[in-house]
Amino acid sequence: GAGVSQSPSNKVTEKGKDVELRCDPISGHTALYWYRQSLGQGLEFLIYFQGNSAPDKSGLPSDRFSAERTGGSVSTLTIQRTQQEDSAVYLCASSLGPAPWAQHFGDGTRLSIL
């Protein structure tokens, strides 16, 4: 597709379960970002990948959160032992190079923890 694709679009799971969220960036985009948007809040930066460089993980809220990007393309965000406060929309964005002003956002994954 032409845009950033995220899956699933919605995920409901029980507290304590692990979840994996997927992001397919725009082809050729070397930079990939993950954000979290809690209800009524702005976006909170989580992690940033740029090419083969070590990712900037400084926004990850706890060690239950991790992300990887395989082959410089698809990325997965994993949340282990989910908690209710993890409920949010998780947005992925990509850009051609490190250009935050030119990010293209996916539609997000709405995560609900019961």
Next chain:
Amino acid sequence: ELKVEQNPLFLSMQEGKNYTIYCNYSTTSDRLYWYRQDPGKSLESLFVLLSNGAVKQEGRLMASLDTKARLSTLHITAAVHDLSATYFCAVDPQGGSEKLVFGKGTKLTVNP
């Protein structure tokens, strides 16, 4: 720590009226971005402001940046229903950093 504050957080206005949304931030930056988000949708880039005094206009929306006052405004002229959405500002705290800091958003409702 950079803080970004938008106000108002909620705005209900009638079609044809003018209004301004404000975005204040706490540390020096000369890069600020505005986004629009429709319900259940992702963010759409509206404006990229990269210097003091920058002004950008698109249709009924105009954005400006005053880096000395650490303030950006998004002005709405003669609002129409199609402008109903949530508007976010985001500040690049280190000029080229990828860690944008977002405001909480302003939910705009334009009533016929």
